[in-house]
Amino acid sequence: MQRPAPQDFRRVLSSMCTEPHPAARDAAERFLATNPGDPATYRRVAELEDRAVSLLGEVAGLSDPHGYVTSGGTEANVQAVRAARNRARDRDGADLSRTYNVVAPESVHFSVHKAADVLGVELRTVPVDDEHRADADAVRAAADGDTALVVGVAGTTEYGRVDPIPALAEAAREVGALVHVDAAWGGFALPFTDFAWNFDHADVDTMTIDPHKLGRAAVPAGGFLARERETMDALAVDTPYLETTSQATLTGTRSGAGVASAAAAMEALWPDGYRREFESSMADARWLARAFEARGFDAASPELPLVAARLPEDLFGSLREAGWRISRTAGGDLRVVCMPHVTRETLSAFLADLDAPA
Ligand SMILES: Cc1ncc(COP(=O)(O)O)c(C=O)c1O
Known part of the structure; x- marks a missing residue:
């Protein structure tokens, strides 16, 4: 029987995935049977994940980064909303009946709609300007004391636009909300532009930045970054039967192939x-x-x-x-x-x- 072959990329014009870099493909194959979800058992891949997070931090202007290699931008966005909601609850001593909201431009990726749905938060989307960018005044008007998170997109899925991240961060701070930048697609292009989009340019708390898009890693390799350890703590649950005692990721068993391939792609290509x-x-x-x-x-x-x-x-x-x-x-x-x-x-x-x- 003929072995099924994947489609080639020659006529693929609207996808945000691409051919992995050869070093990333090779690393993915080698680490196929490893599970970074159990880092004390699978130590080699856990070390590669530390390296991947450190390189992601360099790309995103964050010198002491926290985070991990996710299954993709969707998981990273869900985790950003989850961390912000949990931190707001902790700060306010709020019970589960309080509904927090997330304010985002209407250009936000649909994964944030999924996040709001599964996490029981209200998503307030606000109109974009004529250039398809977030309008900071509209964000400010929609935010209030129940806003846990303001999301800006650095490289929108539909038009490749970069939201005014510093202005959105200011609007968020006025109501005590956290700031998330979704650079899932744009993150590996933006370091070579003049845009203000990263942790160094603005008071950003978390970021989505995906090696499996412009980073040229094999799927699945998304990226979640956080400025503060507290953000990871807000995501952690106890893991009694593993060698490690807690886990901040959303999935349990994860792809070692994605992690190894993300590290290999960035080693080969950054900057x-x-x-x-x-x-x-x-x-x-x-x-x-x-x-x-x-x-x-x-x-x-x-x-x-x-x-x-x-x-x-x-x-x-x-x-x-x-x-x-x-x-x-x-x-x-x-x-x-x-x-x-x-x-x-x-x-x-x-x-x-x-x-x-x-
Ligand atoms: C800006 C942005 N965020 C998030 C995502 C979701 O990423 P994934 O499909 O890897 O879950 C995408 C996907 O294209 C995206 O463009």
């Missing part, structure tokens, strides 16, 4: 490799945006390597039929994520199909 990839994909994104404009399709000017453009419905449909894996924003715009596997050659082939008569 110069990521810089090179960012510069090349950013040039491609700008080139593609200009190509759309030249054809009369409105395209948002890219801030990170993601292009959103207004394409007619029938054209979008025929490109999908031609095998291009493309998706649209809630507002109907085509989004092309210039991940490392998306080359200029691929984009030229895509434009050739776009230009071909139906």
